[in-house]
Amino acid sequence: MAKSALLKSSIAKKVAMALSGLFLMLFLAQHFFINMTSVFNSDTFNSISHFMGNNPLVQYVIQPILVLGVIFHFTMGIVLEFKNNSARPISYAKNNGAANSSWASRNMIISGAVVLAFILLHFYDFWIPEMVYKYVDVNPLNETRYFSELVHKFESPVRTAIYCVSFLLLSLHLWHGFNSSFQSVGFNNKYSRSLHKLGYTFAIVVPFGFIFIALFHHFNH
């Protein structure tokens, strides 16, 4: 089969969406564990952050893949949404979507857009200053700055509120996305029931864990 036909096919796009989603969920999980250490021990948080921020493999290999993964996932998501909308030029006068599917599954574009807005804010707020700090201004290494920077981010109630709302929407996105990505790559068997439970747990624990971290630092410092 011509490779161009494969790339154009609906199933290849679906699998690509799923694989990028799975990769982003792995990233999210490690980010979650690192941030969680900030609640328990500032030194641990500082040392892990320092490692992640200065390890060449993380910085020059994983980080670019992550950025590309984010760009691919949302670009493809938007393209598919437009394509899918055009597959039904006249919509129903009465449609009862809630009768057969979850809100989260029908509105991935809405939850995705909020999460994207948050990622852009996070880039502007954290990632770009971090890149400037390290690679433009070339500041000397400071292994203890991370914790205070994190705490500082959660001082503002507005920023903390935006953060919490974004993570609520991320929870909805994962509620459908986690299990959907496994179904897309063809995983549907006797283990799927247990996997679904794991998916729903992930969709609650990780985003609400991030919210907890934000509120913890907001109210404790």
Added chain:
Amino acid sequence: MAQCQLAFDFRFYDFQTKNMKLTLKIWRQKNAAAEGKIVEYPIDHIEPDMSFLEMLDILNDELIMKGDEPVAFDHDCREGICGMCSLYINGEAHGPDRGVTTCQLHMRMFKDGDTIFIEPFRAKAFPVIKDLVVDRSSFDRIQHAGGFISVNTSGNTIDANTIPVNKKDADDAFDAAACIGCGACVATCKNSSAMLFVAAKVSQYALLPQGRIEATDRVLNMVSQMDAEGFGNCTNTGACEVECPKGISLENIARMNREYMSASLKG
């Protein structure tokens, strides 16, 4: 002693009202090129035991008596096996009941005084021909692209049962083969995706030894025809599985995804 079981769902039966009065809001469209619109029809003397299509027959009798154009809708077997009777009823493909086609839907699922929206199945790949009748020949073209096995029928055909088949595979293939090509999966999908239908057809053959021989070409050709027909992309909402009158499972879609990816890597 044999026991008589009453297989009847009393939850939806309104014993008080034998005569239902309803308001129907029906999509009327003269032909494929014309603009359509929802037209309201009051209807009376409908009994809860009538089928939905019988209710439409009564409406059409009334319209014909008045000299109006009857509402065009698809139907054939009226026993849930041909897949012709489409209709999007009150926001759901084949209406609010589960595991049934529109011809198996009964008026007891509605209440006296209800307003019922009746629309055609909507998708770019299912254009409206007239009123509630849609053209589902895109499904036929997908079938033609690979939904078959090639057998020499010159008189030496070997009985299919001579090839042993694992019971689980035989059952799963049989379940997939229950698809009647009604199109409810497309109609109900927010993306107008035909994945459940195509997955059922691909699985039906992929699971059996007779179907394995052409499995690679089959899945590639059927998916490429599906995409060419303008169906949307599946996002796994699962609405199709809920609305499918034959209980075709999402497992078939996962199987088709596996089949497709391995076929493209091979091909």
